[in-house]
Amino acid sequence: MPLNLLQKLEILADAAKYDASCASSGGAKRNARSGGLGSTTGCGICHAYTPDGRCVSLLKILLTNFCIYDCVYCVSRRSSNVARARFTVAEVGRLTLDLYRRNCIEGLFLSSGIARSEDDTMADLVAVARSLREEHGFRGYIHLKTIPGANEALIAEAGRYADRLSMNVEMPDEAVLKRLAPEKDAGAILKGMAVTRTGIDAAKEARKPAPGKIRRARPPRFAPAGQSTQMIVGADGASDITILDKSVSLYASYGLKRVYYSAFSPTGHPSAVLPDHATPLMREHRLYQADWLLRYYGFTLPDLQSALPTGMLDLATDPKLAWALVHRGVFPLDVNRAERALLLRVPGFGTKAVDRIIAARRSTCLRLDDVGRLTGALRRARPFIVTADYQPGSSLDDARLRERLTPPPKQLSLF
Amino acid sequence: MYAIPVEKDVEEAPFRALLKHCSGAGFRPDQLMFVEADKHSFLPPPPPPFGEGEPPSFTMPRAYAELLHYAICHSSAARFDLLYLLLWRIRQGESMVASNHSDPVVAELANYAKNVRRDIHKMHAFLRFRAEEIDGRMVYTAWFEPQHHILRAVAPFFLDRFTNMDWVIGTPEGTIAWQDKTLTFAPPGPKPHASKDTVLDDLWLTYYRTTFNPRGSA
Numbered sequence: 001m002p003l004n005l006l007q008k009l010e011i012l013a014d015a016a017k018y019d020a021s022c023a024s025s026g027g028a029k030r031n032a033r034s035g036g037l038g039s040t041t042g043c044g045i046c047h048a049y050t051p052d053g054r055c056v057s058l059l060k061i062l063l064t065n066f067c068i069y070d071c072v073y074c075v076s077r078r079s080s081n082v083a084r085a086r087f088t089v090a091e092v093g094r095l096t097l098d099l100y101r102r103n104c105i106e107g108l109f110l111s112s113g114i115a116r117s118e119d120d121t122m123a124d125l126v127a128v129a130r131s132l133r134e135e136h137g138f139r140g141y142i143h144l145k146t147i148p149g150a151n152e153a154l155i156a157e158a159g160r161y162a163d164r165l166s167m168n169v170e171m172p173d174e175a176v177l178k179r180l181a182p183e184k185d186a187g188a189i190l191k192g193m194a195v196t197r198t199g200i201d202a203a204k205e206a207r208k209p210a211p212g213k214i215r216r217a218r219p220p221r222f223a224p225a226g227q228s229t230q231m232i233v234g235a236d237g238a239s240d241i242t243i244l245d246k247s248v249s250l251y252a253s254y255g256l257k258r259v260y261y262s263a264f265s266p267t268g269h270p271s272a273v274l275p276d277h278a279t280p281l282m283r284e285h286r287l288y289q290a291d292w293l294l295r296y297y298g299f300t301l302p303d304l305q306s307a308l309p310t311g312m313l314d315l316a317t318d319p320k321l322a323w324a325l326v327h328r329g330v331f332p333l334d335v336n337r338a339e340r341a342l343l344l345r346v347p348g349f350g351t352k353a354v355d356r357i358i359a360a361r362r363s364t365c366l367r368l369d370d371v372g373r374l375t376g377a378l379r380r381a382r383p384f385i386v387t388a389d390y391q392p393g394s395s396l397d398d399a400r401l402r403e404r405l406t407p408p409p410k411q412l413s414l415f
Numbered sequence: 416m417y418a419i420p421v422e423k424d425v426e427e428a429p430f431r432a433l434l435k436h437c438s439g440a441g442f443r444p445d446q447l448m449f450v451e452a453d454k455h456s457f458l459p460p461p462p463p464p465f466g467e468g469e470p471p472s473f474t475m476p477r478a479y480a481e482l483l484h485y486a487i488c489h490s491s492a493a494r495f496d497l498l499y500l501l502l503w504r505i506r507q508g509e510s511m512v513a514s515n516h517s518d519p520v521v522a523e524l525a526n527y528a529k530n531v532r533r534d535i536h537k538m539h540a541f542l543r544f545r546a547e548e549i550d551g552r553m554v555y556t557a558w559f560e561p562q563h564h565i566l567r568a569v570a571p572f573f574l575d576r577f578t579n580m581d582w583v584i585g586t587p588e589g590t591i592a593w594q595d596k597t598l599t600f601a602p603p604g605p606k607p608h609a610s611k612d613t614v615l616d617d618l619w620l621t622y623y624r625t626t627f628n629p630r631g632s633a
Contacts, residue, residue, distance in 0.1 A: 006621050013625040031575035039576040045540045050627040060626060098614045099622070101555065101580060102544045140576075265628060356516045363511040370517030 011085040015065040020262035024057045024106035024141040027225030036137030058109040067113030071181035075267035076113045107141030122150035129161035148188040159199045159222040167192045168230040172246040176236040193254040196227045226257035234264035234279025239311035261287040286313040297344045321347040331384040348377030418458035423451040424564040435470035449495030478513035485528035488564045534563045545612040555582040
């Protein structure tokens, strides 16, 4: 019996839910004032949240979950006994437009199992994006997965229609990838990411107005919201430092917008080589915090490493607080004098709070109450700062400072 | 002491002009009370020639203008008084005060602005259209109950995105309609009965149910 659209959606949305990426931000701003349907505002919108707090921004589906690969961590692998389905190009277009018109989504996130061959699969993904853009005038967000090993011309075409392209490196360690995903080729993944980067950089360069030249039509954009990748966390024994080290080199080599960390969750089919329990979402969260410290707070990998003797991030303490507790000699910092780079190291001060402190101290000398109005996390910051009317005294040297600043331990579930 | 009536969903330009009139007339903040136009006040309005002619011309600092832009949409009755108080302090010489978020008045207004931005964002995100055929035309209707006076502030988003559709958004405070490429703001209508829409009721719910990974929430 052929499957109807709802049944296919059930199978192919279920198979896509393991991809953590949901961003619909960045890139070009577009609107439908001159025709078509949809807009991108530059900042993403979460249109709904799942019960565990993940954001639902895009219609995230697979084109098909038929797959010739046999990656043990993947629910759609060849040897898995899940129900299989396949959307037509027209069906994906209709689903996207119907949900978009009701303001349920920002756009489409389309991935696919490898059916037939890499090139065929990539060509099908491109066909969906082309149809949405050219036949339906769709101006919302499109995120396409690119397939490692697919022809460069297909990736170039994908970049013309999509806002973002991504290719998953899956594992921080190439040897582990080889073991868990025998058909996947780490070299092809990196090469694919390099092709995408070249496309993005070339389009950016070509769109820059040449000095002294007469203005002419600008060349087309290429994945204006950049490219991203994903690593599965907790399926192998890789430590957090190994994962972050891999991220640092990926950001540097491929100009990535984001590295997503996806906490491993069992696919429901027992496996001899994989853990039988889910990686806690808190680990994923701590990795994002560390990732942010590296990209926006001026931390280096050795900085983080100095506070992680085991190579693993502490699930109970955020990585900045963990660093501050190990480097108490840097503190207390005078919020009225310390430079920006140092203020960014104070636990509880985000980039916004630091900007506000710097703006505020131009017209006033900050007291503790004032700082309390500039950050929502004064309790955490307090032992590490000096204000006009406050000194932390001996609390910074308190051996139990860590316990005082982290939530009390909870009895683990017995089941 | 005088009461100055202000429409609760006052637009930015006339309110800025009103503030400039007050400042030009030399009123101290404690001599004035801004009252939402539908509320009664026992205080008299300022005597003529207040508010006549062009208001005095001066530039508001950018940081102040940014606060005002969102804070006037807040539902708190105190927003207009606080905005005037801050402007008066700036005119008294505290030219940088609007960028000092440690100041209690600025912190309060910044908090208003933040709440308004969040409310706008929620309306952009969580409003859902239901497709309905009315007189042979597809009309997309929605009902939403925002916390602040943001009807005008949310309109451009829907206009940019759904230019080629006819849509009506109802709220308890007013209605926005985009039909035949014309935008109209109208007084509130009754909350419509949610019509059946298979895309929302079946497709969207199926997707939402399947995209959640309960095994991941350890």
